Amino acid sequence: MKGILLVNLGSPKSTSVEDVRIYLREFLMDKRVIDVPWIIRKLIVELAILPKRPKESAKAYQSIWWDEGSPLVVISERITQKIKKSINNPVALAMRYQQPSIEKGLKELEEQGVTETLVIPLYPQYAMSTTETVVEKAKEIQKKRFPKMHLSFLPPFYKDEEYLDLLTKNIKTKLPKNFDLLIFSYHGLPERHIFKTDITKTCRLDNSCCFEKELPSHSYCYRHQCYYVTEQIKKRLGLEDSKVMQTFQSRLGKDPWLKPYTDYTLKNLSSKGIKKIAIVAPAFVSDCLETLEELAVENKEYFIENGGIEYNYLECLNEDDNWIQWLINKINNYTNN
């Protein structure tokens, strides 16, 4: 029998400093997130990050936590429940880090008689730290614990026409009537990750190479895939170039990350006469710490403190009916073939 495993990033078990430390250790010790030799990664994580960051992050998580738990996990659970109601085949949810683990998800499916699983990494754009880490972890667990289970993977869906249509529709319903600029803020990546996943080894991180049409490297270029989504939504919304900007948020460490940086941009927009903005985060399908705290609160403060007047954060797809139906359609394509 065929089954489905939805996989999102994951959150700490609770907002305690200790649980946040456990989460950050698992997340940042992933070699596809901090991609340096193990011993150096261990030293960076244990000596530079874990002594201070868990306390700061725990505070941030406390400010966005819901009664039922982490928004990212709760929203993912709700989506899973809705899908289950429309699908006869078994469906399970897993998180790349913490609980419910990928191993637990596959076990749940195996216990229901599943022998073939479609794994759906819940990321529109490819990156080592998104799709690739989910795919590799699932394969590793399958090999060790479920040798008879066959796995398939839904690829990054950033250029799926129906996905782009439904994302546009979602943004359109939330967009205020008057705004000077719509910002597309994507989770950032160290520039090094873009060079590493460039199969042609020609990327210069300029506009031409990541924009050019039909380069083989684009199937692994997070920067291209973000630009593609921004361009498509801009076109579908009928917005002029001057009304749209793309930025990257959530840097960690001192290495150069993809630019322009969201926080820096928001501190400087007002001086250029841009007073009313809307901001959306299409690298995330569900709201999470990086949107509810960093975008909706912290970055809003930067904009307003520096002369901005109106700041509208537009929520992610979350439990949007069209988005859930899109997932159901993908699942039906898999189970019916």
Ligand SMILES: C=CC1=C(C)c2cc3[nH]c(cc4nc(cc5[nH]c(cc1n2)c(C)c5CCC(=O)O)C(CCC(=O)O)=C4C)c(C)c3C=C
């Ligand atoms: C869109 C997908 C994401 C990419 C790409 C990504 C890369 C990436 N992230 C970090 C470090 C951190 N990210 C953190 C939180 C976080 N990241 C994503 C998604 C992507 N990350 C999400 C959905 C979340 C929120 C999780 C939640 O529970 O709501 C955090 C933890 C929070 C904090 O302490 O700030 C860290 C750390 C790196 C280093 C990286 C690429 C190399």
Ligand SMILES: [Fe+2]
């Ligand atoms: Fe992240």
Ligand SMILES: [Fe+2]
């Ligand atoms: Fe490029």
